Amino acid sequence: MTALLPARLRPSSSPRRAPRRRRRGVPVAERIALVVVVLIIVIAIIGPWIAPYDPYRVDLAQALQPPSAAHWFGTDVNGRDVLSRVLVGAQVTLSATGIVLLITLVIGVIVGTVAALGGRVVDEVLMRITDIGLALPSIILALGFAVALGPGLQSAVVAIAATWWPGYARLVRSIVRETRHAEFVESAVALGVSRWRLVTKHILPNSLDPMYVQVTLDVAAVMLVISGLSFVGVGAQVPSAEWGAMIASAADNVLNGWWALVFPGLAIAITAIAFNLSGDWLRVRQDPTLRDGGAR
Amino acid sequence: MSLLAVTEVTKRFAGQHAPAVDSVSFTLERGSALGLVGESGSGKSTTARLVAGLIKPDAGSVVLDGTELVGAPRATLQAARRELQFVFQDPFSSLNPRMRVSELVGEGLLVHGIERDAAKRRDRVVETLESVGLDSSHLDRYPRSFSGGQRQRIAIARAIAVRPRVLICDEPVSSLDVSVQAQVLNLLGDLREKLDLALLFIAHDLAVVRYLCDRVAVMNGGRIVEIGSRDQVYEHPQDAYTRALLDAVPVPDPARERARRSALAASRSVTAPGVNS
Numbered sequence: 019m020t021a022l023l024p025a026r027l028r029p030s031s032s033p034r035r036a037p038r039r040r041r042r043g044v045p046v047a048e049r050i051a052l053v054v055v056v057l058i059i060v061i062a063i064i065g066p067w068i069a070p071y072d073p074y075r076v077d078l079a080q081a082l083q084p085p086s087a088a089h090w091f092g093t094d095v096n097g098r099d100v101l102s103r104v105l106v107g108a109q110v111t112l113s114a115t116g117i118v119l120l121i122t123l124v125i126g127v128i129v130g131t132v133a134a135l136g137g138r139v140v141d142e143v144l145m146r147i148t149d150i151g152l153a154l155p156s157i158i159l160a161l162g163f164a165v166a167l168g169p170g171l172q173s174a175v176v177a178i179a180a181t182w183w184p185g186y187a188r189l190v191r192s193i194v195r196e197t198r199h200a201e202f203v204e205s206a207v208a209l210g211v212s213r214w215r216l217v218t219k220h221i222l223p224n225s226l227d228p229m230y231v232q233v234t235l236d237v238a239a240v241m242l243v244i245s246g247l248s249f250v251g252v253g254a255q256v257p258s259a260e261w262g263a264m265i266a267s268a269a270d271n272v273l274n275g276w277w278a279l280v281f282p283g284l285a286i287a288i289t290a291i292a293f294n295l296s297g298d299w300l301r302v303r304q305d306p307t308l309r310d311g312g313a314r
Numbered sequence: 315m316s317l318l319a320v321t322e323v324t325k326r327f328a329g330q331h332a333p334a335v336d337s338v339s340f341t342l343e344r345g346s347a348l349g350l351v352g353e354s355g356s357g358k359s360t361t362a363r364l365v366a367g368l369i370k371p372d373a374g375s376v377v378l379d380g381t382e383l384v385g386a387p388r389a390t391l392q393a394a395r396r397e398l399q400f401v402f403q404d405p406f407s408s409l410n411p412r413m414r415v416s417e418l419v420g421e422g423l424l425v426h427g428i429e430r431d432a433a434k435r436r437d438r439v440v441e442t443l444e445s446v447g448l449d450s451s452h453l454d455r456y457p458r459s460f461s462g463g464q465r466q467r468i469a470i471a472r473a474i475a476v477r478p479r480v481l482i483c484d485e486p487v488s489s490l491d492v493s494v495q496a497q498v499l500n501l502l503g504d505l506r507e508k509l510d511l512a513l514l515f516i517a518h519d520l521a522v523v524r525y526l527c528d529r530v531a532v533m534n535g536g537r538i539v540e541i542g543s544r545d546q547v548y549e550h551p552q553d554a555y556t557r558a559l560l561d562a563v564p565v566p567d568p569a570r571e572r573a574r575r576s577a578l579a580a581s582r583s584v585t586a587p588g589v590n591s
Contacts, residue, residue, distance in 0.1 A: 210395030
């Protein structure tokens with residue numbers, strides 16, 4: 019009877035091994051991703067010291083040199099060393115991303131938790147404000163901020179944070195609403211804990227796991243928006259070594275200087291993939307119900 | 315004066331016609347054990363939560379040692395919880411998965427300001443753990459590394475650490491393996507004697523209540539249909555529902571069970587309630 023089935027539907031004669039995640043240790047792809055994330059963070063911190071050249075020094079005599087021993091990633095249209103700019107750019111891009119996510123997380127957790135626990139009126143008001151935030155496209159807002167504050171990375175950071183937190187507030191609200199009804203929360207109430215302790219010790223620690231994962235996954239997304247805003251000209255400004263801005267200024271010479279565009283692009287891609295994979299791994303690791311093979 | 319006096323407590327949940335709990339009254343004396351039995355949906359768990367102040371009743375009064383709890387300010391209710399603790403049905407969901415045993419059991423001592431010094435609190439936690447059959451080697455472990463019976467012991471330790479005078483147990487053994495049910499019941503019986511605890515014991519298992527409680531209240535449709543001493547209720551049930559409930563309990567002897575069933579079928583005038591397992 020099994021012969022009638024196509025091969026892929028037949029019950030496998032040799033049962034496949036358990037998915038690799040269930041094995042001990044960190045799977046290979048995630049392990050590489052974690053190393054890369056650590057490496058990127060280290061570069062973001064020490065980038066300015068390890069850069070072989072001054073990333074901002076214009077030397078038109080050296081313009082558009084292809085990759086070589088002297089300039090591993092080549093030089094851009096202004097003769098600046100692309101490797102140095104990518105290294106320094108890690109700091110610019112990642113710190114901007116980090117600030118956006120920090121603001122987002124703090125506002126999101128506070129608004130989401132208050133909305134979930136504060137009663138119907140508070141919830142309604144906060145969620146309508148959240149809707150307003152969600153309705154604003156970050157590019158338009160960034161353009162507005164650029165006009166008001168002058169274009170720059172700060173405007174981009176404020177604009178993205180302003181449009182990004184509502185998603186977090188929603189997520190936190192829905193998780194907290196669920197956690198609030200967990201029996202261990204009722205048990206804490208029955209024990210007689212204070213409201214503050216109930217929220218900080220019982221509800222939030224059991225609600226924030228998905229947030230850490232979300233943050234790690236959002237590193238890539240926020241970074242892309244920052245780079246995108248820089249690319250269209252309302253984010254980081256010349257001569258900043260922000261990766262998106264670098265791509266923007268290299269775009270004109272893509273045919274005779276592809277390296278000035280490809281290397282910052284690769285930096286963005288590798289960072290995004292590494293953070294996504296790490297976020298996935300974090301999720302599995304952080305969940306106490308999945309860790310050290312707990313009962314149940 | 316009774317330690318705990320519940321008078322005419324009523325609760326109707328939004329969107330339901332019949333009240334879940336309808337004018338329920340009973341008292342609990344110091345060191346005594348009252349069993350609350352009934353089929354599922356009879357309102358016994360809701361009653362337990364109303365008494366513990368986890369749900370606000372629509373009407374009625376709950377007086378603990380002279381203090382009215384219904385409508386009391388948060389602080390009063392919180393203080394009363396030092397005297398009145400709760401053990402939940404499912405120890406797999408009633409323990410915060412992110413707290414170690416030492417924190418779970420010590421939390422009451424901390425939040426009620428009974429033992430502020432961390433080292434002394436730890437000593438009392440160990441003492442409490444030992445009284446429920448666990449020991450100090452379990453202190454730094456998380457609930458996930460314990461079996462159901464052990465978890466329920468942790469939950470009991472958590473509740474009795476503050477030395478309450480009333481312990482409400484909402485079906486504390488019904489989610490456990492039969493083999494550990496007896497152990498946990500014995501533990502509760504021992505603790506009751508040792509700590510002079512008053513127990514409000516909710517169960518659908520009549521045998522369990524008979525074993526542990528000296529008074530029994532039978533609930534049906536949100537009302538207490540019969541309340542009395544254990545022997546009175548089990549030997550001479552007055553209410554038709556109580557009789558039906560008792561008749562629905564199978565006898566662990568095939569010959570007697572057959573005779574019982576045919577006698578029951580012959581005289582079936584009351585429809586037996588569906589007693590769930």
